[in-house]
Amino acid sequence: MNWLQIRRSIGPDLARETALLYESLACLPDEPVPLEQLAVRWKPDPPAPVVTGGEPPAFVTLPSPAYTRYTSAIRDLAPPVLFEDRPSYRLLSVAWRSNELTFGMSSYFDKLDVSEALAHEAAAAALDGELTWPRLPFRALVGDPLDLARRAVNPGIVTVTIRRDAVRSTGTFLLLRRDPTRVGGGHYSLVPAGEFQPIGGLGSDLWRNIVREYSEELLGQPPSPSFSAHMTAARESGKLRTYILGIVFDALTLNAAIATAVVFDADLYDELFGDRVSRNAEGDIVPGYGFDDATISRLTIGDSMGQTSASCLRLAWHHRQTLLYQA
Known part of the structure; x- marks a missing residue:
């Protein structure tokens, strides 16, 4: 099955199946935090993320060796109406005891190069009837979804x-x-x-x-x-x-x-x-x-x-x- 066919199979049902792989997909305060009580902090030079989407396990999600990032493939083969690499805020830490969120700068494509590759890898595995960890090496490399240092988490x-x-x-x-x-x-x-x-x-x-x-x-x-x-x-x-x-x-x-x-x-x-x-x-x-x-x-x-x-x-x-x- 070609790259576009796999991409077209991505949908909400696949997200529900993928959720079964995880124990937690949320980081929550005990009670809702009124917005005026939330402190937003800024870190001008955050450490680079560990996983960027340019690692070998992500290469199998690309349509050919001519591509090194998933966003490049989207731009050439399946561009949305609006597809711009705009500046985005990257979530660096969450401290609910003090109601603090810390952010640094990132870009929209920094997020997509990981997130879209993850979705593509899962779609290919699901189409083969094997949505299991051995078929998801890039997802395994990313690791814990709540580990904010592993990838660019631009919320x-x-x-x-x-x-x-x-x-x-x-x-x-x-x-x-x-x-x-x-x-x-x-x-x-x-x-x-x-x-x-x-x-x-x-x-x-x-x-x-x-x-x-x-x-x-x-x-x-x-x-x-x-x-x-x-x-x-x-x-x-x-x-x-x-x-x-x-x-x-x-x-x-x-x-x-x-x-x-x-x-x-x-x-x-x-x-x-x-x-x-x-x-x-x-x-x-x-x-x-x-x-x-x-x-x-x-x-x-x-x-x-x-x-x-x-x-x-x-x-x-x-x-x-x-x-x-x-x-």
Whole structure:
């Protein structure tokens, strides 16, 4: 089977099978951390990652000896609409006792050269009916998913967006039905979600990235100063609350996501997103899912939802007392 055929076989079902290889795919605090209590540290010259995707065990995931990195093969043979090696933040350490995350600089392709090779290797093994460690030498070389020194762990930010009815102490949340003709899959994910990347220079914080994703994905435009100010003022007044739920990993790619929850008072949500788009560059935005056990169980069991989104949603439900009832 050729390189493109193997790549096309990569999907959510394969991620679920790969998860069986691991005991843990999350690094979690005991309780949700309010965003204002999180300390983000910066390390200007972090040590180079041990595994980069240029090692011999990764070579079998490449289409020919002409390629030395997986991203080069993607660019030539299966380029997405947007495929740029942008600066990204690399997660270096997590200290939940002091609520600290430490980051250094990396690039988007530094992550992809490892994560996409891991997915390709697993897909080839699964197609042969042998998704086992002896068939996964590159994955074995990477080792523990939670070892942040082994590879460039450039996390995204995935957010469960909850519209909270304060009177009934209930909520609804948003999902994105991903368009398989645009971004692959055809499954659901939480919205907004995106890479944690600089905005206007080193030191961009999580909040600015979250605000950017809300504006781009729900309103279809870059964040205006008034929108950003409105969101920040609402957060400061308590009408909007943001929590860090933990760091979760996708088993197939070992990509990490900072799992967050943003809880909007219903009137604020309606004011901010009354004119939201119904479709963005990645698919259809579907509102009104009940934030309840039956709905979340249905969505997160099986292959209908991406792994990091499912993990984030389950964590939000686990901490529902804090998210829905705590003023």
